[in-house]
Amino acid sequence: MAIVTLGLAEVNDEITTRPRGCPKCGSTLLQGWGTVPKPLRDPQLNEVRVRRFQCCDCHYTFRHYPDGVGPADQSLRLQQLAAICWVLGLSTRMVTGVLGVFAIQLCHMSVWRDVQALAAARSLPAPLASVHVLGIDGLYTSIRGQDTGIMVAVDMGTGRPIALARIDEKDRPALFAWLEALKELLGVEVLVSDDFNSYSTAAQRLDLQHQVCRFHYLRWVNRLLNSLQKKLDDEWDEPLNEVRQLLQDLPPDGGHRIYQLYRQVKAPPRIYNQPMSPLARLQKLLLRLSDNWSSYRLFLEQGDVPATNNATERAIGRWRARSRTVRGFKTWSGLVNAFTLCNASFV
Structure with missing residues (x-):
């Protein structure tokens, strides 16, 4: 049986490093100002020791936290665990129930904030090189109760989503402008899509080679x-x-x-x-x-051009599987963050 290991953050209960400088003035001349306990919500630790320092130049006093701990009462490890549980299909309230079995009290809104925080740290990857073959497809979801068209662009070389746009695939001017910007930014030469007429027209207008799925x-x-x-x-x-x-x-x-x-x-x-x-x-x-x-x-x-648009379909499929338990989204940024996490790797 396969064993999957999740790469969660390490959490220390003691300080192992000194701060590099004062967060206010940047001075490196710091004086220890005592150690205080900090209650913590974490699967393994209930409390950590936090050191306080005072800047000898501006006399600003601040806290220096152990690795995996910040001002929040949750550890980074718990934030990641809650977000991963949501990505795997649990609703925010179900995540609170699962964590409650392990005596970790967390409200459902805290779970959603953890999802947003983890997604902000894992934004859609910026391509390190030009993207020769770009796969695109459209989908519809609900934002504030309104059906909204979305376009997804995937690097067919790596299979990773690289762009998400609030564009209906039937809106040709917006679709053409978006694809033209991606072509100039990424150096796209080949477009892979289904046989929707707007895509073939866009490929002809932008002088792109086109592979129909x-x-x-x-x-x-x-x-x-x-x-x-x-x-x-x-x-x-x-x-x-x-x-x-x-x-x-x-x-x-x-x-x-x-x-x-x-x-x-x-x-x-x-x-x-x-x-x-x-x-x-x-x-x-x-x-x-x-x-x-x-x-x-x-x-x-062309050997690097796939016969199908499966890479884009898989990216959307991961999102579809997760969105079945979601009534909708209130903001576009929340949707983008959720889509990003559904296509992120935590192994």
Whole structure:
């Protein structure tokens, strides 16, 4: 059975170092001013010894705390433990119940403040180098009771989220401006996404190479082909099977071959306010596949481009799994902090 070790902060009960200088004037000439006990909420310690110092220049008196201890009545270790329990799926009140079993009294708002504090120390990582391949996807959540669109950007090389924006994926001007800023900042050259039209349009407008998630396009194309096969005559079985085979093999000339199939389809004129005929739907599908063929097979030409957008989906999935027990968020900063923690590593 696998054993997971959480990297919690060490907490000392005694001072092991001297302060580097006065927090008020910076002077290094300090005089010891006594030792006082400090009650502490911690899984292992109930009390620590805190030393007081006085600056010999400005006469400012201050406290110097042991490692893992600060002015708060919680240790850093307890703050991390409470936040990790929340990340693992417990509500704030459930966290207080779990800690209460170990005689640690903590209110649910203190748990939420611990979550915010830990997230502030683990903000979304700034890329150390340029990001060649960027994965993006959108999601919706509730802020102050209102459904809000959010865009997530992930470095496909590391799989780590690097940007979060309060943008609806249907808002093209805002989406294009956000992606343009990321391109200039990170040097993005390839965009990986699902086949939502706004993403392909953004890739064309920003002169980015585009890889459409293979899982997404195979799913909807095969569903449509199966539906059309039930409505069309048997003579269309061979062309439909050829399209399926081309999507599996992804040959370089696949777009041209699908376009030739498109030219063979003679769909009847569409009648106003009437649904499209099966042949018209097939014709539209073939034209779309032909136009976007290069974005379906880019991963075969560049080794660092993934075939799917799974890295972005995983980042959102961690957030989805945690947000099921959350009614919503009051502030954007609180949501960003929660998303950051859900994708942080504590091992």
